Amino acid sequence: KNQVEQSPQSLIILEGKNCTLQCNYTVSPFSNLRWYKQDTGRGPVSLTIMTFSENTKSNGRYTATLDADTKQSSLHITASQLSDSASYICVVSAKNAGNMLTFGGGTRLMVKP
Amino acid sequence: EADIYQTPRYLVIGTGKKITLECSQTMGHDKMYWYQQDPGMELHLIHYSYGVNSTEKGDLSSESTVSRIRTEHFPLTLESARPSHTSQYLCASRLQGGTGELFFGEGSRLTVL
Numbered sequence: 001k002n003q004v005e006q007s008p009q010s011l012i013i014l015e016g017k018n019c020t021l022q023c024n025y026t027v028s029p030f031s032n033l034r035w036y037k038q039d040t041g042r043g044p045v046s047l048t049i050m051t052f053s054e055n056t057k058s059n060g061r062y063t064a065t066l067d068a069d070t071k072q073s074s075l076h077i078t079a080s081q082l083s084d085s086a087s088y089i090c091v092v093s094a095k096n097a098g099n100m101l102t103f104g105g106g107t108r109l110m111v112k113p
Numbered sequence: 114e115a116d117i118y119q120t121p122r123y124l125v126i127g128t129g130k131k132i133t134l135e136c137s138q139t140m141g142h143d144k145m146y147w148y149q150q151d152p153g154m155e156l157h158l159i160h161y162s163y164g165v166n167s168t169e170k171g172d173l174s175s176e177s178t179v180s181r182i183r184t185e186h187f188p189l190t191l192e193s194a195r196p197s198h199t200s201q202y203l204c205a206s207r208l209q210g211g212t213g214e215l216f217f218g219e220g221s222r223l224t225v226l
Contacts, residue, residue, distance in 0.1 A: 032212060043203050043217025044156075051212075089156070093213045098163065101213070105155040 002027040004092050006104035014112055017080055021107045023073040023090035031095035035064055035075045038087040038106070047075070047088075080111045116140050119204050119218035126194055127226050134189045134221045136204030142216070143209040145187040149173060150201045150220075162187055163209070194225045 004025045013019050025033065032051045036044035048059045050066040050073060057064050061084075063076045077084055090104040117138040126132060138145070143164050148156040148171075158171030162181040176198070177191050187206075191198055204218040 034214065036215075041201075041220070041222070043205070043219055044215070045217070046214050049212055049214065087153075091215070099213050101215070103156055103158075108153065 002102045004104035010108040012110045021075045025092045027092040029095040031093040036089040085111045117218045125224045136187045138206045142206035146205045148203040
């Protein structure tokens with residue numbers, strides 16, 4: 001069964017600090033992995049996409065990594081800001097007829113001043 | 114910004130009422146989805162559609178129904194609302210194939226008294 005596990009479930013950090021969120025998956029065959037940011041009460045928005053051949057990709061202060069061998073991805077946030085407080089969701093797409101999506105449970109990040 | 118719209122954003126109704134949550138997208142996407150999300154919890158897929166006249170139930174059992182008569186429109190209906198239906202409902206769409214980015218609406222927060 002395809003699964004996506006995220007850790008930690010929740011995290012509190014001080015403004016200006018860095019943090020790393022983890023995503024482990026068992027989706028097969030693998031197509032791509034996306035990180036989404038969901039602000040409270042809003043719909044998720046895509047931050048970055050990782051395909052099989054990509055190891056690292058940056059989007060401003062967000063850097064995603066992918067290890068396709070160990071089936072792990074991480075999202076690193078540098079110099080956190082209060083606006084980074086949100087849920088971060090890892091979504092893996094399978095390479096099948098429907099490109100089925102499997103969602104992780106999300107990590108709830110709170111950045112405190 | 115994604116061109117996908119949900120109405121109403123907020124709805125408070127009494128038990129037994131029939132409600133329809135509207136979702137429209139102007140991006141010409143084939144695939145559309147409805148997710149249910151309780152506060153602070155993960156998203157659960159309740160319905161999806163891969164095109165006109167195509168609808169399928171998702172992973173989470175739901176008493177709601179959907180229809181897809183037009184590409185751009187994917188409404189969700191509850192014939193008789195109950196307090197257990199209180200939740201946030203998120204609509205999303207994406208292109209067939211491609212990189213599979215999901216574009217989400219802002220959500221409809223339903224409260225059934």
